[in-house]
Structure formats: structure tokens, C-alpha cells
Amino acid sequence: MSTTTDNHAALSEQLKARDVRPTPQREVVLKVILEKRDHPTADEIFARVKASMPTISLATVYNCLDALVQGGLVRSVNFERGPTRYCPNLHPHAHFHDEATGSTHDIDLPEGLLTQVKTILPAGYDASSVEIIFRGKAAPAHGTN
Amino acid sequence: MSTTTDNHAALSEQLKARDVRPTPQREVVLKVILEKRDHPTADEIFARVKASMPTISLATVYNCLDALVQGGLVRSVNFERGPTRYCPNLHPHAHFHDEATGSTHDIDLPEGLLTQVKTILPAGYDASSVEIIFRGKAAPAHGTN
DNA sequence: GCCTGGAATTAGAATTATTCTAATTCTCAC
């Protein structure tokens, strides 16, 4: 009961550190995302948050998620036509979308890979972010999803 | 009046070559995508196709697009929460999404880049496709969008 | 040349994800 993710004060600090005004809703949303890192959708997050805060509304979940993404506390990912998914991994990483199970795995990027990939851009292009998405089959029995 | 993209027979051939059964609707949809390579959405394609085939339905446009994507004749791209966009560029390429204008530019990939990027995958991961999306500012006055 | 079956097309309804609106409540600075 005392990891950095399970108490009000710590969550509040994380938000403030990123200039996201702390509110109970934002804290719970963030907590839920940190707790189960399975790239949940807004709906899934809504369901999980309702467990501890039954009065929250879906619109608020969307608002909180936008605030968290803006503050850089979580990342959002999109796969094809599916709903947006959220991810608390702040290290530079790519996503691997397992076509068989539909699950998503984080792939850590080696130092410098993003910089290197950016060098393929012609002059005049200035990328503020790069996203790499793999699609395919992943061997079973790994932790992340 | 005689590029490879403007006549029935050539389009029909392209479809057959990829095992996509040729139909008038599929041919027109493909033609439209080849003609104006601005990464249109299904709605935009629908509007353009209606010019020459007023009876086509939006559902058919979606069906045709799916068939073309399956056959590998066009690629689909998704940016954040926006609608799916379609692209006839079959060379390996990344996408650059200009945040200022909302336009999309193809970025040719140097030989071997994709293979190299795939090497960051841990053992057990087998990627059938890799997608690279840049987001940022592009210098004005370029052809593609 | 006609018939038949499977695929494609159509219009419109249905679904899903997300955003908007307007009213209420909260939070922080004073």
C-alpha cells in the first residue's frame, strides 16, 4: 500500500509537476492507467474508475485523459479504426500490435533510434514527434500487453 | 487521355493483378485515389466518385476501399482521432502529418530502413508491417500533401 | 441465349467513439 502510485498525495504531485491542475478525477484516472498498463480505451478506463468513483462521467474521463496527454503524463495511441488507447510509459517506445490477440506491447527504443529515423526527413520538415507501430504476431507468454 | 490511370481496361488489369475482382465501382474508386494523391478520407472519395458515378453509395466506397487495401493496391493511414485516409503510394514510405495545415506528406524510406527498425524487436516478435508517422511542421510550398 | 449461385451493391438503420452544451460544483488565490 505504499508504492508511488496508490496514494492521493503522490498522484497530486505528479500532476502538479506537469502543470496539470490536480483534481480527484484526474488523480483516479491517472492511478487507473498506472495500475494496469494494458493500453485501455477511454471506455475501459471509465469502467475501472467507476469502481472507486461511481459518480464520474464519461465526458470527464475524456477531459482528464486530454489533460494528462497534454501534460505529457500519458501517451495516446491509435490502431487503425479502433478507439484511442492510453499508455503511461514515458520512455521513448514503439508499439507492437498483436493481430492475433489484439493486445499491445511496448517496445523500448534503443538510444538514438528516433534521432536516426528523423534523419530520413527531407530539409524543411521538422518533426515534433515520431510514432512507430508494428503489426504482427508476438510469441505468447509475455508480461506486457 | 492515355495515362495508365484513366481508362477502364488499365484499371481493371490492376485489380485483376492483385486478385481483386474488378467492378465499375472499384475501378472508379481506385481511379479517384490515383488521380489526386492527397490522402483523402472515405467521405472525400465518396464525393469525388459521385461526380462520375452518382448512384454509388457510401457503403460501397467503404467496401471498395477495404477490397483495395486487402489487395495491396492502396494503403490506409490513421492520424489520432481523425478518419481513415487512403494513399496509393506503394513504395515503402512513412507519413508526415503537418500540424499546421492538417495535410499529409509521404516520406520515402531509404533502402533497408524498415528492416533495420525491425531489429529493435525482441525475440519472438514477428512484424508483418511497420508504420512510421511523424508529426510536426513542414516547410511550405511542396507538391505532395 | 438462359439460368443459377455467389459476390457486389444499395439505402438506410444501427453502432461506436468522441465532442459539445449548459448547468452546477469545485479549486485556488486573495
Add this chain to the structure above:
DNA sequence: GTGAGAATTAGAATAATTCTAATTCCAGGC
């Protein structure tokens, strides 16, 4: 404690896509 601005809420609205059921098309066998 108070007030101004921000956040939350419920529900309606919108946007993109998919589904459904009926119709049409077309290729191959006769």
C-alpha cells in the same frame, strides 16, 4: 470566506464506420 475561472456532470449531438436485408450483377454450365 469569497469570487473568478476551471472542472465536472448528464445528456444530447455529431462523425465515422459497420451492419442488414433486399436487389442487382456477372460468370459458368447447360
